Amino acid sequence: MIDTRRLRTLRAVADHGTVTAAAAALHLTPSAVSQQLGALEHEVGQRLFTRDGRGVRLTAVGKIMLKHANEVLAQLERAEAEVAAYSTGAAGEVVVASFATAIGVVLAPAIAALRVRLPELTIRVLDAEGDHSLTMLLDHTADLAIAxxxxxxxxxxxxRLFRLALYAEPFDLVLPRDHPLATAPPLALDALAGETWIGPYPGNPVHDVIAFACEQQGFTPSFAHSSDDFRAVVALVGAGAGVALVPRLAMRDLDRSGVAVRQAPGPERRVFAALRRGTEEHPLLRPVVDELRRTAHALG
Known part of the structure; x- marks a missing residue:
């Protein structure tokens, strides 16, 4: 009989790529994780991982086991959700990991509505960048991620995941107020190919969206200044340090006095909610997901 705890360990190592990182996510020692993997390999009778530089990667058998581990763990989540629905109803705590803009535009309004409708439901919020929230979800640090x-x-x-699209927002092009293109006719991104760019750090999903949009126009943006805080990004543009693409909802409350803001052609920031597969009908999570959908729909 395969121990499900070892299946969770298998998935954590596959997700993080190293025993040390998986151990930190599981709140175990690296030695304990290695022992769990060794025991699972003994149960299966096959090697599941092989060394890959400083990390590890799945063998062919490991990939087969990971597929079944995802199915088994999702079914266990489903069983726990059904038991919770039968025994408790919508009373308890839900931990939501989300990036800052989505906290402001969809999560906070959803929490306000739920406090009136379901006062016994408590929501705890963790501020996380759009990619980190998914890791927190899969590591069981959060129950729901907005990514x-x-x-x-x-x-x-x-x-591993059940996903629900929430909203998509365009980007605005932010230029120094005296920039030659600040008042030009509608322009394409390739007009900015030679500019100095300001934006989030590599690894931030917004950085990836911007880079991909520019690559589709035939150039790679030259990022000279990096910040994950859009207030800082817009302030640097206002100081003449470069140009930027900023998601429109992130621009709502920012100081625009030193910049020109223009509609940017093409890229969008697509935002979704994610749950661990099997928990989508959990009585604590279902009302949160439904309220997030209503709040996002109200954005238009």
Whole structure:
């Protein structure tokens, strides 16, 4: 009989790529994780991982086991959700990991509505960048994640996740007020190919969206200044340090006095909610998901 705790360890190592990182996510020692993997390999009778530089990668048998581990763990989540629905109803705590803009535009309004409708439901919020929230979800640090689409993000077919699209927002082009293109006719992104760019750090999903949009126009943006805080990005543009693309909802409350803001052609920030597969009908999570959908719909 395969121990499900070892299946969770298998998935954590596959997700994080190293025993040390998986151990930190599981709140175990690296030695304990190695022992769990060794025991699972003994149960299966096959090697599941092989060394890959400083990390590890799945063998062919490991990939087969991971597929079944995802199915088994999702079924266990489903069983726990049904038991919770029978025994408790919508009373308890839900931990939501989300990036800052989505906290302001969809999560906070949803919490306000739920406090009136379901006062016994407590929501705890963790501020996390659009990619980190998914890691927190899969590591069981959060029950629900609000994340941003980016290259390499888990797609709708990922067996670990249940996903729900929330909203898509365009980007605004932010230029110094005296920039020659600040008042030009409608322009394409390739007109900015030679500019100095300001934006989030590599690894931030917004950085990826911007880079991909520019690559589709035939150039790679030259990022000279990096900040994950859009207030800082807009302030640097106002100081003449470069140009930027900023998601429109993130621009709502920012100081625009030193910049010109223009509609940017093409890119969008696509935002979705994610749950661990099997928890989508949990009585604590279902009302949160439904309220997030209503709040996002109200954005238009």
């Amino acid at each position: 941003v689409e980016y290259r390499g993000a888990p797609d709708a077919a990922d067996q």
